[in-house]
Amino acid sequence: MSYISLSNLKKKIEKGENFTLTVEPKVYNEKCGVAINFLDKPPQSSDEESNILFHFNPRPPNKIILNSHWQGEWQKEVVLEDDDVQEKLFGRPFELTIKVLSHDEKKGSEFLVFVNKTFQTTFACPADxxxxxxxxxxxxxxxSADVKDF
Structure with missing residues (x-):
């Protein structure tokens, strides 16, 4: 995995605001696809300390896996099926957008997930x-934080 801090992107995730990443795939493993993880701690943190608040894992030819890894355990996996995954998410840049509906320290978060401005699902995460x-x-x-960077 490679990592970038939100401060380097000059972005943060806020309730009611769209948070968009522009993603350009170069090469990928057809079986596992690629992954984008939203982390609450620096990547050097121990496994016990770090959490994957949101795991976005498109897998060709037709699945997108969503999940969270919270307090050392993977949560319930959400599988989205779409016949156009390979065409939409591999071989050219795409946009991944989330829009936070609610967030709470104890109750977690609920947010909308969009790919290329098309709504995919509402995802519930055990953390904020x-x-x-x-x-x-x-x-x-x-x-990238902006498609112009490509």
């Missing part, structure tokens, strides 16, 4: 997604 400090991403990806 607004505490994201870092984005982790597969080495086969380039991440």
């Amino acid at each position: 997604i607004t505490h994201t400090e870092y984005i982790g991403f597969s080495p086969a990806l380039r991440i």
Whole structure:
């Protein structure tokens, strides 16, 4: 995994605001796809300390896996099926957007997930997604806060 801090992107996740990443896939493993992870702690933190608040894992040819890794355990996986995953998410840049509906220290977060401005699902996470400090991403990806960076 490669990592970038939200402060380097000059972005933060806030309730009611769209948070968008532009993602450019370079190469990928057809079986596992690629992953983008929203982390609450620096990547050097021990496994017991770090949490993946949101795991976005498109897998060709037709699945997107969503999940969270919270307090050392993977949560319930959400599988989205879409026949156009390979065409939409591999071989050209795409936009991943989340919009936080609610967040709470104890109750977690609920947010909308969009790909290329198309609504995919509402995702519930056991933690406060607004505490994201870092984005982790597969080495086969380039991440930007703006499509002009490509």
